[in-house]
Amino acid sequence: MELSYIDERIRELEEVSGRLAKSIAAAPPGRLRISHSKGRIQYYRTGLPELCGDGIYLSQEFEDLPQQLAQKSYEERMLKSVEEELKAWRALRRLLPRLKYEDVYDALSEERRLLVTPIHMTEADLRREWEAVKYEPGYYKQDAPIFITDRGERVRSKSEMLIANLLNRLNIPYRYEYPVAINYKGKERIFRPDFLILDAPNRREIFFEHFGMMDEPEYAKKAFQKMKIYEENGLYEGSGMYYSFESLHSPLDTQFFERRLERILMQPFGGVPEQFQTFQI
Numbered sequence: 001m002e003l004s005y006i007d008e009r010i011r012e013l014e015e016v017s018g019r020l021a022k023s024i025a026a027a028p029p030g031r032l033r034i035s036h037s038k039g040r041i042q043y044y045r046t047g048l049p050e051l052c053g054d055g056i057y058l059s060q061e062f063e064d065l066p067q068q069l070a071q072k073s074y075e076e077r078m079l080k081s082v083e084e085e086l087k088a089w090r091a092l093r094r095l096l097p098r099l100k101y102e103d104v105y106d107a108l109s110e111e112r113r114l115l116v117t118p119i120h121m122t123e124a125d126l127r128r129e130w131e132a133v134k135y136e137p138g139y140y141k142q143d144a145p146i147f148i149t150d151r152g153e154r155v156r157s158k159s160e161m162l163i164a165n166l167l168n169r170l171n172i173p174y175r176y177e178y179p180v181a182i183n184y185k186g187k188e189r190i191f192r193p194d195f196l197i198l199d200a201p202n203r204r205e206i207f208f209e210h211f212g213m214m215d216e217p218e219y220a221k222k223a224f225q226k227m228k229i230y231e232e233n234g235l236y237e238g239s240g241m242y243y244s245f246e247s248l249h250s251p252l253d254t255q256f257f258e259r260r261l262e263r264i265l266m267q268p269f270g271g272v273p274e275q276f277q278t279f280q281i
Contacts, residue, residue: 003093003096004266005266005267005268006089006092006093006096007093008266009089010086010089010090010093013082013085013086013089014086016082017079017082017083017086020075020078020079020082021079023072023075024072024075024076024079027068027069027071027072027075028065028068028069028072029047029048030045030046030047030048030055030069031045031046031047031069031072031073032044032045032046032066032069032070032073033045033046033054033055042057043057043058043062043065043066044056044057044058045058045062045065045069101120102120102122102123102203104120105118105119105120105122106122106123106124123200123201126198126200126203127173127198127200129279130173130198130200130279131173131198133175133278133279135175135178135179136179137153137154137176137177138177138179138192140154140156144156145157147160147161148161149161149164149165149168149176150164150165150168150169151164151168153176155176157210157212159210159212159246159251159252160176160194160210160212162252162254163194163195163208163210163244163252163254163257164176164195166254166257166258166261167195167197170258170261172197172198172199172261172265173197173198173200174195174196174197174198175195175196176194176195177192177193177194178192178193178196178278179191179192180192180193180196180207180276180278182229182230182233183232183233184229191226191229191230193207193208193209193241194208194209194210195207195208195209195210196208196278198279199265199271201265202265202268202269202271204269204270204271204272205271205272205276205277205278205279206240206241206242206264206270206271206272207235207240207241207242207272207276208241208242208243208244209226209227209230209241209242209243209244210243210244210245210246210252211223211243211244211245211246212245212246212252213246213247213248214245214246214247215247215248215249227243234273234275234276235272235273235276238270239270239273240270240271240272240273240276241272242264244257244260
């Protein structure tokens with residue numbers, strides 16, 4: 001498990017813990033007891049030194065007090081759960097080694113690396129060999145519009161060009177329209193998802209498919225058919241396959257796409273199933 005993921009989860013839980021503690025401290029004292037009498041719900045305030053026994057009945061004049069006490073009880077339970085999870089993550093954080101075994105070779109001095117044959121491919125070697133893979137590009141009609149990425153490759157739309165340039169700027173290895181064998185109606189057919197991405201730190205591959213004209217009924221129909229075919233082959237959204245969409249009145253938001261991509265790459269899971277892996281990673 002990546003330390004970055006653990007650290008991010010700890011920061012998230014610490015933030016939630018702080019908000020809950022502040023909210024609980026500002027809540028009214030006491031606790032809520034809920035009772036039923038003759039088919040009606042009755043609320044009682046308990047837990048205060050001056051309130052003994054079953055507590056004091058909260059009539060309608062107390063307005064929001066039952067809700068406030070119920071919210072407080074919920075937040076106290078939630079805070080307990082958050083603190084327990086925080087304790088577990090912090091313990092795991094202390095137990096994990098400073099250096100993953102995959103990084104041992106990179107941590108050696110240059111002189112020592114010359115004498116050692118690495119057992120595990122380094123991230124730099126993985127990126128280099130993955131990007132060196134050659135494949136035939138997809139077919140273009142003679143009158144198809146031309147869009148060229150910063151890497152000098154041809155893509156089919158302006159949005160795909162923007163996505164490719166974003167991946168290139170973020171130094172994320174990708175292959176455009178890499179061919180993959182898909183079972184369709186009992187026969188093997190070649191599909192070309194828009195992008196195959198290498199998540200080198202987590203050593204996994206991810207397909208990314210962009211659908212750009214979702215306000216056109218026929219296009220949208222074919223897009224959903226394609227998603228169905230992918231799922232029938234084990235490529236589910238969030239598990240090997242990710243989608244992005246746009247329409248005429250809602251064009252591609254590259255900033256949102258970048259934030260989503262960053263969230264996906266923070267998770268150390270969700271790569272393509274083994275049968276679709278294109279490289280021994």
